[in-house]
Amino acid sequence: MLPMWILWLIASGVFFLGEIFTVSFLLFWPGVGAFLAFLTSLLVPENLLLQVAVFVISSVIMIVFTKPLVNRLFKNKDDTSMNNSAIIGKKGTVIKQIDDQNPIGQVKVNGELWSAIKSDKAKSISVGESVIIEKIDGVKLLVRKP
Numbered sequence: 001m002l003p004m005w006i007l008w009l010i011a012s013g014v015f016f017l018g019e020i021f022t023v024s025f026l027l028f029w030p031g032v033g034a035f036l037a038f039l040t041s042l043l044v045p046e047n048l049l050l051q052v053a054v055f056v057i058s059s060v061i062m063i064v065f066t067k068p069l070v071n072r073l074f075k076n077k078d079d080t081s082m083n084n085s086a087i088i089g090k091k092g093t094v095i096k097q098i099d100d101q102n103p104i105g106q107v108k109v110n111g112e113l114w115s116a117i118k119s120d121k122a123k124s125i126s127v128g129e130s131v132i133i134e135k136i137d138g139v140k141l142l143v144r145k146p
Helices: 004-022 028-043 048-073
Strands: 091-096 105-109 112-118 130-137 140-144
Touching: 004 028, 004 048, 028 048, 091 112, 091 140, 105 130, 105 140
Parallel strands: 112 140
Antiparallel strands: 091 105, 091 130, 105 112, 130 140
């Protein structure tokens, strides 16, 4: 049978390797706990209960007390919209007329073509007119005249 210090070292490596692949910053703490248990097993090789206690207690303490701190320190403070909602409020140009006979037209926004429907009571919005994007409804834009 392998000495316990080898098993603790392997467990620590597995936790750290798992952290690299998951990037959740949760497996890091048991990795540190396993490393502390490894150090304990070098100092007190015959006391398995103490080694397990060091692993469990240190892992739990680090998860409970440092995980919230790390989340606060590394919180993403950038509130830039990274999805399609970033175009709400922007201007677009009508490419295909939107009226009562053709309720779904096309609008070009930021170089992208979107299907669009009018959100106001305007009779029609002609090709070449500017519109304001009010909302995204599924894959269609709700637009109005400025």
